[in-house]
Amino acid sequence: MSQISAPIRFQVTSPPFRWDEAGGIRIGSSRVTLDSLLAAYHNGSTPEEIAIQYSVLSVEDIYSAIAYYLNHRQEIDNYLEQRNQQAQQHRQQLTQKHNLADLRRRLLTRQAQKESR
Template identity: 45%
Template sequence: MTLAIALEPAPIETDAHGVVRVAKTRVTLDTVVTAFLEGCTPEEIAEQYPSLQLPDIYLVIGYYLRHRDEVHTYLVERQRQTDAIQQEAEQRFNPIGIRDRLLARRNQSR
């Protein structure tokens, strides 16, 4: 009996916004890699994200382990983008004192 050896590509793809997602789901590469780095097993990740298949999680982790530098660079850039978006949102919609402003508005309408 012979065993067919086939390379399985990592089930990741980049969406229209440049976000790398896993296996045609909304789960991002960031999510899986971060969970793995925080000590979650692939089985625990599968429990947390039921839209992911366990073999796909193993393939994604394998991809990360073989391409640490590239994935790390991608994750750093994603964090930079996230921070910039959050900073812009906070400048446009100042969260400080929002509760007081909402309560004052509610009291004015009474």
């Protein structure tokens, strides 16, 4: 008579994500954003290469984040697009607030004057 063994038990974990104060997703307790991790992944980096680039992340957390992305691609792509739009708006506001176009022109003029001396 064969003996039936007890089922193997293991812990199911969720991706190592947390929301930061600015509404971004960070990996684990690090300051590395999901945006940065996925940019490296989309640029062809392997999880092991990403772990070298972001030494504060474990390879396990990187694989978990990528797996979550692959299983929830539409939601994460929407999140990434929203973050990109927010960043563009923020850059425009800073440019207008600090008149960065005029600053650039003044710096280029000053540099040209120094070079002509």
